[in-house]
Amino acid sequence: MNSDKLIYLDNNATTPTDPRVVEAMLPYFTQHFGNAASRNHPFGWQAEKGVDTARQHIADLIQVDSREVIFTSGATEADNLAIKGVFEMYAQKGNHIITLKTEHKAVLDACKKVEKLGGEVTYLDVDREGMVDLKALEAAITDKTILVSIMFANNETGLIQPMKEIGEICARKGVLFMSDATQAVGKIPVNPKELGIHLMAFTGHKMYGHKGVGCLYVSRKNPRVKVTAQMDGGGHERGMRSGTLNVPGIVGFGEAARLAKLEMAEEAARLSKMRDRLESELMKIEEVYLNGSQAHRMPHVTNLSFKHVEGEGLMMTFNQNIGVSSGSACTSASLEPSYVLIALGLGDDLAHSSLRLSLGRFNTEEDIDAAIQQIGQGVQHMRDLSPIWEMYKEGVDLDAVEWSEH
Amino acid sequence: MAYSEKLLDHFKKPKNVGTLDKDSKAVGTGLVGAPECGDVMRLQIEVDEESNVIKDAKFKTFGCGSAIASSSLATEWLKGKTVDEALAIDNMAIVEELALPPVKIHCSVLAEDAIKSAIADYRKKNGIAEEA
DSSP: OOOSOOEEOBTTTOOOOOHHHHHHHTHHHHTSOOOTTOTTSHHHHHHHHHHHHHHHHHHHHHTOOGGGEEEESSHHHHHHHHHHHHHHHTTTTOOEEEEETTSOHHHHHHHHHHHHTTOEEEEEOBOTTSOBOHHHHHHHOOTTEEEEEOOSBOTTTOBBOOHHHHHHHHHHHTOEEEEEOTTTBTTBOOOHHHHTOSEEEEEGGGTTSOTTOEEEEEOOSSSOOOOOOSSOSSOTGGGTSOSOOOHHHHHHHHHHHHHHHHHHHHHHHHHHHHHHHHHHHHTTSTTEEEOSOSSSBOTTEEEEEETTSOHHHHHHHHTTTEEOEEOOGGGSTTOOOOHHHHHTTOOHHHHHTEEEEEOOTTOOHHHHHHHHHHHHHHHHHHHHHOHHHHHHHTTOOGGGSOOBOO | OOOOHHHHHHHHSOSSBSOOOTTSTTEEEEEEEEGGGTEEEEEEEEEOTTTOBEEEEEEEEESOHHHHHHHHHHHHHHTTOBHHHHHTOOHHHHHHHHTOOGGGHHHHHHHHHHHHHHHHHHHHHTTOOOOO
16 A cells, blocks of 8 residues: 655645745845845845746736735735725725635634624525525625625635626625635636736745745725735835735745746646546545536546545545545544535535545646555545445435434 | 554554444444544444353444544453453543544543443343443
8 A cells, every 4th residue: 555655635735835936036045135125225126126026927927917916924814904904994885794604714714803893794605516606695795795705716625606707796786806816826817807806815835836925916996995904014015014025935926926827728737637537536436426516616626525434534544645635523623524515515424524635736647546546445444444334335224323422 | 643553553454343243142232423423433242141251342433543443442452351341441541552632532432432332232132230
C-alpha cells in the first residue's frame, strides 16, 4: 500500500507555492526591502514599483482597474472588510445582508458579528446541488437590504453559483453584490465587472502564491463603492486597509496572478480530464455518491460520499501517502459533520462518509492512478470492518434500526 | 493529528474482526452508536457456560481510526476474561493504552458501552440477573 511519493489532492485547502513565484519574491526580501510607503528614496520607490506591477497583474487577471485592488492579509480579512465595512459605511441606507448557508466561515462569522452589532442577516437555503434559489434571493431583498454576499465557487463541492443572474438581480434592486471568489480566481475566468460584482475577496495561496496575502476588489465606478476600514492606521490602500504593505508577499501574489492568467485555459482542461477520470473510477465502487453539481462546478474538484464508511477512518488508510479532506465530524474542531453538505440535504451519515479531492498544478496522471488504487483499497478495508455495511448487504433496513445515540 | 503506533497497528491490522452467531445462547451482542453520529460499534462475546470465561470476541466498527482501534483492543482484552472481569474494563484504560487524544475519548467510552451492552445481552438471554 505504501509508496514513497507523497500525493497532494487537497488543493482547495491551499496550493503549493510555484517555484517561479518564490523566485519573483526573493529580491524583495534583501535587495528591494524598502517600505512601499517611503516616497522619498529609491528603497521605497523600488518597493512601490514591485507592488504596482503586482497590483496590475492581479487587476489584469480579473479585468479591473488596478486602483480597485485593496491588499489584505488574506481572503478571510477581505471577507470581513467587505461585510463589516459595507455594514458600517451604508448604515444610513439599511442594515440587512443576505448570504447563503453554504458560505465559508469567514463570511458566515462576519455576518454573525454584524447581527450582534444590530444588523439583520438572511441565510438562504440552497438546493440539492448547493445552488442558490434566485427567486428566493430576489424575494429576500427588502428596502433595508444593503448587501448580497454569495460565494463564486464552493470550497467543498466546487459548485459555481449563477453569478451573472445574481448580479442582475442586485443591480435591478439596487443593492451591493459581494462575492468570496477564493476558490475561483486564477482557476476559471472571473470578471466581476461583467458579472455585476461590486466587492470580491480572494487570496494568493489558493492560486500558487503563498499564505498571508489576499485582496478585496472594490468597484470604483458605476457604482463607486466604499467600505469603512476595519484596521486603523496610516491610511494605506486608499484608506480602506492600513498597515505597511507586505511587499514580497504582494509581489508573489502578482506573479501568481500573471502565471494563472497565462496558463489557466490549458491547466483547467488538463485538471478536469484528470478529475473526471478519478471520479468515474471511484464511482465504479458500489454505493458511492457525488456531492454537488456535475454540470456547474470547478474543473479540479470532486466530492464523494462512500456509504457506510467513516471519512476520517477512510483517510487513515492512505493518509501516510495521500492528502485529502473529509466532511466527517472527526476532522473538524466542532465534531459536527460538514455544514455545507448538510445544507445540501445530505444525511449526517453521508456527510460523515465524504471525501473532497481537489487537484492542482503539480498533480500528474500517476498521482491519480495511485489515488484510485489506494482510496479503493481503503474503502474495501473500511467496509470489511463496518457493521452497517454488513447489515446493508444483508438487507437490513438501517432506518428502522433503533440506534443508541450518544 | 499524529496517532500512536499501537493505535495505528490496531487500525491497520485490526484483531478479531468478524461476526459471531447472534442467535446462539452463548453469544452476547452489543450494538452501540449511530450512523448519524459517525460511529457504530458491534461487539460480540462468546461465553463458556461452565467457567463464565469469554472464549471469543469479535467486532465490526463503522467509525474513525480511534473507534476502530478501541474496539479491536477491547476484543483483545475480553478474550480469556470472566464476564465479571470484563465488566470492570474502564474506558480510561483504553485511552491510556492507545494514547487517545482528548477529542477521541468518546471512542473509548463507546467501546466500554459496547462491552457492557454485549454482556447485558448475554445475561438477558441466559436469564442471569444484572448485578446491582
